[in-house]
Every structure is written in structure tokens, then in C-alpha cells.
Amino acid sequence: MNPANNINYFFLNQLCIYAQLGREQELMNLGLPPEQIQPLMNMTITQLEAFSRELGQGFIAINSSDFLQRLAQINIPSVCVEFIAHGASKEVMREILKISYKESTSWRRFVDTQPDYKQRSIPTDCYRAMWNDIELLPSPLKPTAEELLTLSKKYGVGIGAIWSDIKNGEVNGK
Structure with missing residues (x-):
């Protein structure tokens, strides 16, 4: 053969x-x-x-596209795959995980992000509850990667939206 x-x-x-x-x-x-x-x-x-x-x-x-996508993910650190899948922006990837914009952008085509995690703002129905949880963190304005991922999963909100809101809170002195 x-x-x-x-x-x-x-x-x-x-x-x-x-x-x-x-x-x-x-x-x-x-x-x-x-x-x-x-x-x-x-x-x-x-x-x-x-x-x-x-x-x-x-x-x-x-279904070779799925195979190629998963093959490409082998070289992406698992925490980065999770972050991208849960709607992390390039800024979050750079600040929290120390991943360059270029690398983050190149990885995005290999990781699917569900529509709920693509939103760039926190929905009003969970806004207050999420902020209550953020304020309980040891360092609310500087959450860890694990804390952001936990919040994202708990509320079904993109990490990018959470991060953006935390940064706005930091700038506005909340």
C-alpha cells in the first residue's frame, strides 16, 4: 500500500x-x-x-476544517484557548496573560467563541450581581485570569466585557 x-x-x-x-x-x-x-x-x-x-x-x-482547527489549537496554551472561547479581547490577553496582539489575533481563527461571549458589554440583568462578585475579589481592579474566567462562566458574559467594565470602573474611580 x-x-x-x-x-x-x-x-x-x-x-x-x-x-x-x-x-x-x-x-x-x-x-x-x-x-x-x-x-x-x-x-x-x-x-x-x-x-x-x-x-x-x-x-x-x-469535516477537515474542524480537524485542522483542533490541530492548530495544539500549539495554543489551554488557558489562552479558554480565554478566547470566553470572549477575551486582545487587551485582556496582553495585560493578563502577556500575549501579544499579533499572536492573540492569529489564534482567534482557530478558536470558536459562542455568541453570548462575543458581547462587549455586561447585560443589565446580571450587572449588579456580577459587580457584587467583583467587589468581593481580593483585588477587584486587578483580577487574576482564573477569577475572570470564573466570572465569565458564572454569568455567561465575555471576559472582554468584564475587563472593559473593570477598566472603566478604574478610570471613573469606582
């Missing part, structure tokens, strides 16, 4: 293993419903090898 066929065979074999183990979620994440894998599971090893050769020289690409 040539390298492309080896990769295809490995991939097909892995799909069969997922299906045999009942790992439907992994198959769904790849874009395949488990029932589409059933014909592969009924093939012998020889048939599976032959099928992988029929696929040609190219690498099987099922």
Missing part, C-alpha cells in the same frame, strides 16, 4: 472501531451517521484495504 492508501485504510478502520464501540457522537462529529458506517463494518480486512485503494491518492477529508 502507498502512504495515501495507508492513511485511508487507517481512517476507515478507525471509523469501524468507533462504530463497534458504540461511539456515535464521535462519528457524528466527523459528519457521519452511524448507519452509514454499517457497510464498512461488514467488510473483511481485505475488502477494507481494497476500498481504501479505490479512494485514490487523496486523504479522506470529513
Whole structure:
């Protein structure tokens, strides 16, 4: 087998293993419903090898954008992935995590941020409660990365919005 066929065979074999183990979620994440894998599971090893050769020289690409995105995330520190996923602005990344604007910007294309965390202001329905929690921090105007992440998760508000509000409070003498 040539390298492309080896990769295809490995991939097909892995799909069969997922299906045999009942790992439907992994198959769904790849874009395949488990029932589409059933014909592969009924093939012998020889048939599976032959099928992988029929696929040609190219690498099987099922949801490859997700694969490439996750592959790129390997080189991004996990705290940075969490921060970006929870709506941290470049300013927060620079001040709290000491990450340059350039690096922060380049990482953003590899990390998804949910819409709730993209908001740049704190919603009025949780504003007072959040500020009560901020004021209870050991250093309210200089929260740690963990404290910002905890607040973000608790209130479903972007770290960038929290940071911006804290900085405005600092400037206005709150």
C-alpha cells in the first residue's frame, strides 16, 4: 500500500472501531451517521484495504476544517484557548496573560467563541450581581485570569466585557 492508501485504510478502520464501540457522537462529529458506517463494518480486512485503494491518492477529508482547527489549537496554551472561547479581547490577553496582539489575533481563527461571549458589554440583568462578585475579589481592579474566567462562566458574559467594565470602573474611580 502507498502512504495515501495507508492513511485511508487507517481512517476507515478507525471509523469501524468507533462504530463497534458504540461511539456515535464521535462519528457524528466527523459528519457521519452511524448507519452509514454499517457497510464498512461488514467488510473483511481485505475488502477494507481494497476500498481504501479505490479512494485514490487523496486523504479522506470529513469535516477537515474542524480537524485542522483542533490541530492548530495544539500549539495554543489551554488557558489562552479558554480565554478566547470566553470572549477575551486582545487587551485582556496582553495585560493578563502577556500575549501579544499579533499572536492573540492569529489564534482567534482557530478558536470558536459562542455568541453570548462575543458581547462587549455586561447585560443589565446580571450587572449588579456580577459587580457584587467583583467587589468581593481580593483585588477587584486587578483580577487574576482564573477569577475572570470564573466570572465569565458564572454569568455567561465575555471576559472582554468584564475587563472593559473593570477598566472603566478604574478610570471613573469606582
